[in-house]
Amino acid sequence: MAPLLHRWHAWWFTPTSAVNLAVCRALFYTCVFVLLGQGDYSAWATVSPAFWNPVWPFRVLGIGVLWSPAIIHVVDFVWKVTLIFSALGFFTRVSTAGAFALGAYLLGLPHNFGKIHHYDAFIVIILGILALSRCGDSWSLDNLRRRHEGRAEANLTIREAMGVYTWPIRMVWVLLACVFFLAGVAKLRYSGLQWVMSDNMATLLVLHAYVIANADPLTYWGPYLAAHPGAPQLMAASTVIIEVMYPLALVSRVARWILVPSAALMVLGIRVLMGPSFETLAVCALFWVPWDATLAKVAAVVQPRLPAVAGVARLMRHRRPRA
């Protein structure tokens, strides 16, 4: 039992470089700003109350639609500012907390009007995870400011050794594993192997050509693929296998290399062939990338050609063993 607990603890708090979490922070908040920050949330203030069907947090906390589109505009603007500040690592604690609180409201608001879409719930949870983390300790404007003031993060090395910058990334891994695994389990639970063996996938590919989902498919190849014997069943089998096996990526590096890119491609394939916009799920694959090692390799290749990159290479040399 003790060795198991030790391995459990080591998995969450293995020493890693703060650069990993920092790059994830910068990329994730940028992607959220680009993919989800362009919507007009203020329009929900003009919708008839007849549509109001609050989801659990809004119902329990008694939160409704803010009183006018102008006020939601202001909240939306502030949220976008927090996303940018979080990406840059500027007043990181406050900006990430604000990004989570305001993001939970704005991203949750549309789900109170008749249907829960599933492409942004995990984004809210990741915003919460990062708000609780020390993602601004490295590669951030906060760190630059501290260095300028002669207050370089003295405890950075100690925290790296304690795995303080590991657990947030592992938590996102666990969340993504939940999302994919439960999606696969749901298919087997409610339909069994019929989901794979029947013409269900072919039917779905054809139906989405009628543009029935929340977004249009990027191509109309769906019906063409549906007409090929075996192709829909192969796609369905691949989908269920990738989803159900996804948790293996938590413990196996080989599985990680196979399943994470496969899942990202699967999600993009859904967008191309059927329409539902799960690009946010594909973007979250960035949390699986060992950025410290990746950037070190890139810097080692580029440095002889570009001396300016030497600074980056020096930074990358001071890294902890990869998880």
Add this chain to the structure above:
Amino acid sequence: MDRRREITSMIGSRRGAALIVLGTLAAMSIWSVVAAWLVPAVIRAAYSGTSLKVFNDIIEGQATRSVEVYLTVWAGVATTVHLALLAAGALVLVVTRPATHAFIERWRAVLVYVLFGVIVGGHLFEVAIGGGMSSPEHWPFSAYPMYSMTLGGNSLTGFRAFGVIDGDLGDEFLLNDFSYLRPFDRSRLGHALEAMWKRGDRDALQEALADCLVRYERHRVLGYHHGPRLDGLRLYRLTWSGDPSISSTHPLTKELLFAVTSRVADIR
């Protein structure tokens, strides 16, 4: 740098705690004055159209609501803000305590495992109750049951709104483009209308479709889309075929359920 250390040290001390408490009480007091006196005066002036244009434009329902309705809503808002100020002050007080930092440093692992339990436990709870299938989901937790049911009979049924073009022929067309009824996408609108229909809420259905009609016209006037002027809206239950051998892009069946016009609502 020394000055910053002094400030940080002071915030974490008892004197800092006292300042935070006093600051919170001051903010709540100022808010009480604003909420009880200033804003109600602005609401009354805006209601009668004698305030600034930006405030006058916020209140539009004078024909159907008395000023007391708006003042009651404001009272609720003011109470919420009071509670939010109190919560914010308490949060700042707790977060700035050195004891809090020491607690987090010491119990970090336990707190991480608790968060793990919340995230995984929340999702497993959704699986256990059949969230999204046999019971409502508890967003943001989900069992992700999308597309988990095999389609019966190679077909799919859904609710869709059609616009009736203004004119003698009364032609109709599917309001499928996002620009017509934004912020609703076709999927969310269809599910919302279907839910109202299934629970037999005719009043809600009438109000919802009337709202869609107004929304379409507002977007047409604002230039969000170039659709024709509408005389009414019809709600249909459509059935689409998933048979690849059928090349038609039209639904198999189309059943009229409800209609509203720009003048009178028709109930079927």
